Amino acid sequence: MTDSWPVSRPRWTGGAVQDRLRTLNLITTVPPVLIVGVLSLVLTAHSWAHVVIQVVAVAAAVATAERWTAGDFLRVAKPCLVVAAAMWLLGALTDSTGASFGVCLVGSFLIPPMRRRRLVTLLGLSLLVAVLGSANLLVYGDVGARLWPYVGSPALTVVLATGFVYLNQRFYDLIAELEQSRERDAELAVMRERMRFAGDLHDIQGHTLHVVKLKVALAEKLLDADPARVREELREVHTLVGDTIVETKELAHAQRRLNLSAELENAKNLFEAAGIHVHIDREADVDPRAGELLGQVLRETTTNILRHAQARQVRITLSAAGITIVNDGAHEPGSPKLSGLSTLRQRMADHGGELEVSRSDGRFTTAAAFPAWTAREETR
Structure with missing residues (x-):
């Protein structure tokens, strides 16, 4: 099923914009994951074994979240999913409801970027989490009291977490599109200004060169018949070239006005x-x-x-x-x-x-x- 995932999460933009977006997404994604994981550990861990299991599960979730914000999560998320699933199984066997946090979060990051079969994968992941949690029922019995915390709640958490990650992804993709649009507008503005400058330069120098050509041709015809007129034409050419140099400088400094x-x-x-x-x-x-x-x-x-x-x-x-x-x-x-x-x-x-x-x-x-x-x- 590797063809269902892109090689990496689609990168938003390049350069400074990508860095700003990644920083923003990092701040809004990783701290909440870490805070919720720590709260779950504090509220549900009743032994050192529970602490170790949940710390590993939270670490897998945080590592996946951090790589997800960088657009390079797949190579990390898959092994983290295996580790988090193993921690959930151990948690179910040792009566630690908080151990489901890791597998639910890691799975939720994997599903939204998939190209196809998202719904089927989501249902499969929810079923996997529920099956792993049902190990607690087999060990401890009391199905009525344990069915929801070990089967129903973790399966529902996967669905809710996936929905949150999907909305988060769409939100930042929208921001990225807006940033790309601004970049394109800026590039177009630069291109228009270059074309305007090139047109103005053509107006100045193309016009002058053609007039110089005409005056030189006229001076050549009058060289023997009217030397005084030739000198006058050459003076005008000299003046015209000087004026063109001044206009070109004014154009370069945005001071030219016709x-x-x-x-x-x-x-x-x-x-x-x-x-x-x-x-x-x-x-x-x-x-x-x-x-x-x-x-x-x-x-x-x-x-x-x-x-x-x-x-x-x-x-x-x-x-x-x-x-x-x-x-x-x-x-x-x-x-x-x-x-x-x-x-x-x-x-x-x-x-x-x-x-x-x-x-x-x-x-x-x-x-x-x-x-x-x-x-x-x-x-x-």
């Missing part, structure tokens, strides 16, 4: 440098709460237009809680891919916003807005 007005000016300059006509419509002043996220959307969209589209015109429309960027030169068939905007879509959603992209008639539209904020403004 300014929508600065991003608008930067996007306008980049588009004009690439020969793209830019038109900016300001329908309303942008809510300061929306400025940073909308600035991120504008920066990512600017990079996408410069990198992927053959745009000649870009229109940027600002509302109180939204931004829309429309560019031509989007001739790729099929549904548009969000790429870097996918991360921003999730960030917008986390703050109650929406980010949509669409392609139609060679035009690509990126629209980001906070509908709830707009609705609140209109009701005022």
Whole structure:
């Protein structure tokens, strides 16, 4: 029947959590077992033989309880069950009712962790305890007075003790599941933060590197025709790289904040440098709460237009809680891919916003807005 038991009691969690749970279970399990065992010895032991028998039985129960809290009880519980059963038989033969304590407790720890046949095993263990106790009836007679303390009470004690251990196990398994859930939530939070950091780093350095590439290419074309313009472009590249270093440091220290007005000016300059006509419509002043996220959307969209589209015109429309960027030169068939905007879509959603992209008639539209904020403004 070894396949009925797991190799060991299921371990709750790892590391510090497991240690805390084991300590808690140790405190709530072993002392009560020891206290009840000592009380039973004091109340029922009438000779030194009784003391020795009950001490051995209590020791078997305490050893099993201690290993049970550690999740490694099976190799200890089986021999302890044999020892405790032998002590109960000796106790029954020497008229010591307290000797049943050990076998009842050890058996109760063995049954709850079983994978199957728990009820059958419980009934078998109760029957075994009752049969061992009935030896007292054979030796001393007086069945009416001895039937309950040596047969009925020990058999019932096995059932009650097993129920208590089962509830105890389920309680601590539930605590373990809660602790594991907290650990998973903490790990997910760390992963989200790493993804956010990676996205921000991509926004900063990916955007800068692409702009540097464009300016260097422009400087190369003008190297012979307009040296003064080349020097100006190289100065801008130097400034841009310096700004990127500063932004990267701010990002590493959680100090980075985007300014929508600065991003608008930067996007306008980049588009004009690439020969793209830019038109900016300001329908309303942008809510300061929306400025940073909308600035991120504008920066990512600017990079996408410069990198992927053959745009000649870009229109940027600002509302109180939204931004829309429309560019031509989007001739790729099929549904548009969000790429870097996918991360921003999730960030917008986390703050109650929406980010949509669409392609139609060679035009690509990126629209980001906070509908709830707009609705609140209109009701005022």
